[in-house]
Every structure is written in structure tokens, then in C-alpha cells.
Amino acid sequence: MTKPKAPSRPARGAKASSDLRTLFAPTRRSSMALYSGVDCPYSHRTRMVLYEKNISAEVIIVTAENLPHEVAGLNPYHTLPMLMDRDLALYHSPIIMDYLDERFPHPPLMPIDPISRARTRLILYRIERDWYSALEILAGKPDRHQATRARKILRESLTTSAPLFAQKPFFLSDELSMVDCSLAPLLWRLPHYGVELPPQAKAVEQYAARLFAREAFQSSLTEIEREMREG
Numbered sequence: 001m002t003k004p005k006a007p008s009r010p011a012r013g014a015k016a017s018s019d020l021r022t023l024f025a026p027t028r029r030s031s032m033a034l035y036s037g038v039d040c041p042y043s044h045r046t047r048m049v050l051y052e053k054n055i056s057a058e059v060i061i062v063t064a065e066n067l068p069h070e071v072a073g074l075n076p077y078h079t080l081p082m083l084m085d086r087d088l089a090l091y092h093s094p095i096i097m098d099y100l101d102e103r104f105p106h107p108p109l110m111p112i113d114p115i116s117r118a119r120t121r122l123i124l125y126r127i128e129r130d131w132y133s134a135l136e137i138l139a140g141k142p143d144r145h146q147a148t149r150a151r152k153i154l155r156e157s158l159t160t161s162a163p164l165f166a167q168k169p170f171f172l173s174d175e176l177s178m179v180d181c182s183l184a185p186l187l188w189r190l191p192h193y194g195v196e197l198p199p200q201a202k203a204v205e206q207y208a209a210r211l212f213a214r215e216a217f218q219s220s221l222t223e224i225e226r227e228m229r230e231g
């Protein structure tokens with residue numbers, strides 16, 4: 001992992017541009033680069049896809065403040081992760097993950113048939129809306145009430161869903177999918193954010209342990225993320 005040489009970024013809170021021309025702005029990079037936050041779960045899940053597919057790309061760890069100006073300028077929302085592939089600049093992690101899966105089809109992370117694909121997308125949507133949103137609250141600066149509520153949502157909802165985690169080696173699947181790549185970074189962060197799962201959620205812990213043991217997952221971790229569990 002390398003650091004960018006020319007750190008600079010539009011001012012924080014700068015107004016997002018609605019100018020769609022940024023979608024087609026040319027860039028000079030000849031290889032693929034993923035600009036990633038050091039402990040950002042959205043970035044983490046794109047890193048996991050990268051390593052699971054063994055894609056050759058430069059993973060550049062940046063903070064919101066030092067994203068190079070020419071890259072930040074192509075993302076009106078100034079968020080991480082960002083993927084640069086020649087003259088293509090992508091932001092929003094689900095879009096990046098889909099692009100990687102389509103550009104590098106093996107191993108596929110989405111099922112083939114339309115019904116299973118739709119179901120997988122629905123699961124991804126629920127993970128995003130229900131669980132990532134709670135994680136985002138905990139990663140921000142929540143007051144005590146907000147933090148307790150977010151922890152409760154994660155604890156209770158994961159516990160209720162525990163039987164689903166026990167059905168197959170991966171989440172409702174015999175093969176690793178986009179759902180697992182999304183869940184692993186979230187489950188990795190639970191202890192760090194004070195979310196303790198009860199014994200009834202053992203299947204979730206076992207599922208998580210299977211994902212965490214994967215070589216690609218281990219490679220996807222930054223030092224800061226590793227310390228979230230290994231202190």
C-alpha cells in the first residue's frame with residue numbers, strides 16, 4: 001500500500017457539484033487505483049472484493065483531507081472509497097464492487113439467474129440500510145443515547161438473523177458472494193464499537209470466523225483495522 005504524493009482536497013463541506021461533466025473528465029492514470037480510507041468499512045468491502053478476485057491494483061490509503069485534488073474533483077460527494085481505472089472514476093462502494101465483479105468476472109460474486117440476483121441485491125440493500133447505517137452512527141460522534149440505540153439495532157437484528165448464518169458456509173450460499181464481502185468488514189468492527197453478540201448469535205460468530213480466516217480478508221486489512229480486533 002502506498003501513500004499519494006500530492007495531498008490536497010477540496011475544502012470540507014464544499015458544495016457537491018451537480019455538474020455531470022466530471023463523469024467524463026479524463027485522468028492520466030494507466031493502472032487501476034483504489035483510494036481507500038484507513039478504517040472506512042465502505043472502503044474495506046471494496047478492498048475485500050479486490051483481494052478475493054486477486055485484482056492487480058494499487059491500494060492507496062488516504063484520509064478525507066489528503067485525497068489528491070484531481071481525484072477528489074471527480075467525486076462531487078468527496079467520499080471514500082474511489083476507484084480510478086484509466087479514464088473512469090468511480091465512487092459509492094456498491095458501484096465500485098459491481099464494476100470490479102463485472103470487469104473481473106472470476107470468481108463471480110453475484111449469482112447468475114435473475115431471481116437469485118434480485119434476492120442478493122435485496123439482502124445487500126438491507127445490510128446497507130439497517131446495519132451499515134447503525135455502524136456509521138457508531139463510527140461518528142454519537143451521544144450516549146444514539147450509541148446505545150445503534151448497538152441495540154445491530155445486536156438484536158444480527159441475533160434474530162442468526163439461523164440464516166448457519167444454513168450454508170457463506171451467507172445463504174455455497175460460494176462466497178458480494179453479501180459476504182459486505183458483511184465481513186461490518187462484523188469485524190463489532191467489538192471495536194462495543195457491540196457484543198449474545199450466545200444465541202453463535203452462528204454469526206462462526207460465520208464471521210470463517211470469513212476472517214480467508215487469506216483475502218487478512219490481506220484486505222489495514223494496520224488500524226487489524227488493531228480493532230488484535231488491540
Ligand SMILES: N[C@@H](CCC(=O)N[C@@H](CS)C(=O)NCC(=O)O)C(=O)O
Pocket residue numbers: 037039040041042043064078079080081091092093094
Ligand atoms: N455510500 C458511500 C459512503 C461512503 C462514505 O460515507 N465514506 C466515508 C468514510 S467511511 C467518507 O468518505 N466520508 C466523507 C468524509 O469523511 O469527508 C459508499 O458506499 O461509498
